[in-house]
Amino acid sequence: MKKLMVLLTISTLSTSVLAQEISWLDRLKNLVGLGEIKEQSVAVKVQNVDADVSRMPSTTGLVDMLTSALNVNTDQASGGMGAILNYVKNNVSTEQFSQLAKSLPGVDGLVSKMPDISKLSSGSSDSLSGLLDKAAEYSDSLKSINDVKKQFEALGLKPEMISDFISSAQSYLDTEQGQQAKKMLTDGLGKLFG
Numbered sequence: 001m002k003k004l005m006v007l008l009t010i011s012t013l014s015t016s017v018l019a020q021e022i023s024w025l026d027r028l029k030n031l032v033g034l035g036e037i038k039e040q041s042v043a044v045k046v047q048n049v050d051a052d053v054s055r056m057p058s059t060t061g062l063v064d065m066l067t068s069a070l071n072v073n074t075d076q077a078s079g080g081m082g083a084i085l086n087y088v089k090n091n092v093s094t095e096q097f098s099q100l101a102k103s104l105p106g107v108d109g110l111v112s113k114m115p116d117i118s119k120l121s122s123g124s125s126d127s128l129s130g131l132l133d134k135a136a137e138y139s140d141s142l143k144s145i146n147d148v149k150k151q152f153e154a155l156g157l158k159p160e161m162i163s164d165f166i167s168s169a170q171s172y173l174d175t176e177q178g179q180q181a182k183k184m185l186t187d188g189l190g191k192l193f194g
Contacts, residue, residue: 056105056177056178057103057104057172057173057175057177057178057181058104058105058106059081059104059105059106059107059109059110060106061172062081062104062169062172062173063077063078063081063110065168065172066080066081066165066168066169066172069168070161070164070165070168072157072161075113075155076155076156076157078110078113079113079114079115079151079154079155080114080151080152080155080157080161080162080165081110081165081169082110082111082112082113082114083114083115083147083148083151083152084148084162084165084166084169084189085100085107085110085111085185086111086114086148087144087145087147087148087188087189088100088184088185088188088189089111089188090144091144091188091189091190092184092187092188096184096187096188097184097188099180099184100181100184100185100188103178103180103181103184104173104178104181114151115151115154115155117147117150117151117154148162149162166185166189169185170182170185170186173185
C-alpha cells in the first residue's frame with residue numbers, strides 16, 4: 001500500500017510540474033502577444049480582396065491592408081510586418097524564404113524596415129520583460145521572440161498586436177494566388193506556436 005501511495009504521489013507531482021511548465025510557456029507567449037492565434041481574432045477589413053481573387057498579393061497591398069485594418073500608420077505596418085518576416089526568415093531555409101519572396105514580392109524591403117533594436121538597453125522596468133530579456137540570453141528561440149516584441153515596442157505598438165499582424169497577414173494571403181506565401185509564412189511561424 002505504501003508503494004502505491006509513493007507512486008501516486010510521484011505521478012501527481014510530475015504531472016503537476018509538466019502542467020505548470022506548459023502553463024508558463026503559454027503565459028510567456030501571451031505576454032508578447034503570441035498566444036494561440038485564431039482566424040477570427042481580428043476583424044480584418046480587407047477590401048477588394050474577394051472582388052479580385054486573381055490579383056497577386058504584394059507587400060504594398062499587405063501594408064495598405066494592415067494600416068486600414070489595425071489602425072496603424074504605414075511605418076508601423078511596414079516595420080511590424082518586417083519584424084515578423086525577419087522572424088520567419090530566421091526559422092526557415094534560405095530556399096523557403098526565397099520562395100516566400102517570389103510569392104510575395106517586396107518581402108526583403110519590408111524586412112529592411114524593421115527597427116534596429118541593437119542599441120536598446122536590455123534592462124526594463126517591467127519585471128516580466130526583464131525576465132524575458134534574461135531568459136533570451138540562454139535560448140535562441142526566446143531571443144527571437146523577444147526581438148520581435150522589442151521591435152514592436154520600438155514602433156510604438158503593443159506586443160499584443162503581434163498576433164493581430166499575423167492573423168491579418170494570413171487573411172490577406174488567403175487567396176488563390178496567396179496560398180503559397182500563406183503556407184510559408186505559417187510554416188515559418190510554426191516554431192513560435194509549436
